Amino acid sequence: QWMRWGFKVNNPKHFVYIKTVPKNVQGQKSYRHTPxxxxxxxxxxxxxxxxxxxxxxxxxxxxxxxxxxxxxxxxxxxxxxxxxxxxxxxxxxxxxxxxxxxxxxxxxxxxxxxxxxxxxxxxxxxxxxxxxxxxxxxxxxxxxxxxxxxxxxxxxxxxxxxxxxxxxxxxxxxxxxxxxxxxxxxxxxxxxxxxxxxxxxxxxxxxxxxxxxxxxxxxxxSCHRSWHRMEEVVFGEILTNCTSVKRNTSSTCPFTIHSNG
Incomplete structure (x- = not known):
């Protein structure tokens, strides 16, 4: 689950949220996590x-x-x-x-x-x-x-x-x-x-x-369906979203069971 995309955590900026952070964590490099x-x-x-x-x-x-x-x-x-x-x-x-x-x-x-x-x-x-x-x-x-x-x-x-x-x-x-x-x-x-x-x-x-x-x-x-993760693995970014799907005014995107992309 540790990939080059996703949310980036930078030390020490994001650790301000917690008052006491172990020293071994404070010294770690930035990382990206795909959820x-x-x-x-x-x-x-x-x-x-x-x-x-x-x-x-x-x-x-x-x-x-x-x-x-x-x-x-x-x-x-x-x-x-x-x-x-x-x-x-x-x-x-x-x-x-x-x-x-x-x-x-x-x-x-x-x-x-x-x-x-x-x-x-x-x-x-x-x-x-x-x-x-x-x-x-x-x-x-x-x-x-x-x-x-x-x-x-x-x-x-x-x-x-x-x-x-x-x-x-x-x-x-x-x-x-x-x-x-x-x-x-x-x-x-x-x-x-x-x-x-x-x-x-x-x-x-x-x-x-x-x-x-x-x-x-x-x-x-909109951003966390199974096909979104597959697109990130293969292409490095999410490709299927509501703006990329050809649809009419009655579209139900993103509330669907399967991707229409």
Whole structure:
């Protein structure tokens, strides 16, 4: 995933965001990172659920669907014996803490939260996209996405942006995927207090919450599909976009299952 294109991180400019940076990191050279992409099977599953349950299409404003859940974090709160919430705990210390925080804040402030795996976890969960996963994302106003311990970037981030229609909050990333901007199309937190204040603010301002979700979905669907990554590998840049596709005024670009380029 380390390529010559994507977001460029320059030391020490981008490390100002974090007060204490290890010396071995401060001395590293600049790098470029190409982010992961929106899986086509996820969009196929979303299309199916939208048509069958909501009578809507991919290009409809799914961000405006009524949502009974305030905040969702797809990581179980408790690991009890015999639970079906199977996840890899080995790299999930941070995710455990975030689930605990959201549960705590939810009780304090009266949030309706969903803190659990939707569908199946671990390898089974990636053999196919479960309807429960898609439906769970469509029912929440805010999706909190957290990364594995010692890891940056993952498929769940792009899936949340493209398929949930929710406002997406993530823990801090040094290299945001191209097109995403903190405070415009995604929200980043680096402390428990920031997580709490960001969620509280956007639940109190639903119009801004929906607008954030729309901008995030637009970026994910316009710049981070599987064919965009293939074009970068082969040609060094994205070639397929809405301006390059011959279309009429009824075009649904970029909200399609497959590329029309």
């Amino acid at each position: 992961l992409f929106v899986r086509t099977d996820t969009i196929q599953a979303l299309d199916k659920v939208l048509r069958e349950k909501y009578k809507k299409n991919l290009w409809d404003p799914i961000e405006e669907i009524p949502r009974p859940i305030d905040v969702t974090h797809l990581w179980p709160l408790n690991f009890t014996e015999g639970t079906k919430q199977k996840v890899k705990q080995r790299c999930g210390f941070f995710r455990n803490k975030v689930s605990q925080l959201i549960h705590q804040y939810g009780q304090e402030l009266g949030w309706k939260t969903s803190i659990q795996v939707k569908g199946e976890g671990v390898k089974t969960g990636r053999q196919r996209v479960h309807n429960a996963y898609i439906e769970g994302m469509l029912q929440t106003k805010i999706m909190v996405v957290t990364q594995r311990d010692g890891w940056e970037d993952h498929f769940r981030l792009m899936e949340a942006l493209a398929a949930s229609g929710a406002c997406v909050i993530s823990d801090f990333m040094f290299g945001l995927p191209a097109g995403l901007e903190n405070g415009t199309s995604i929200l980043l937190f680096k402390t428990p207090l920031e997580l709490k204040s960001i969620i509280s603010y956007y639940l109190k301002h639903p119009e801004q919450c929906i607008a954030m979700a729309k901008r995030g979905r637009e970026v994910a669907m």
